[in-house]
Amino acid sequence: MTAEDTLSNVEKALDEIRPFLISDGGNIKLLSIENNIVKVQLEGACNGCSVNQMTLKNGVEATIKKYAPQIEEVINVT
Secondary structure, eight states: OHHHHHHHHHHHHHHHHHHHHHTTTTEEEEEEETTEEEEEEETTTTTSOOHHHHHHIIIIIIHHHHHHHTEEEEEEEE
């Protein structure tokens, strides 16, 4: 799989997740993909939310891995 394929699949995953984050007053921005590690930035209400680590691992990371199984981890950069 090429880097472009990976980027496309990660973007598709984020597009699937984004409406749920927006409905809670937040959003997510893709910063980079390096060595199968995705760096994102949670925005708005998601930034300071007490459950954002759970959202990141159970929601965002799980969905990204569904689209791009080679991704090893998703990290929130503040």
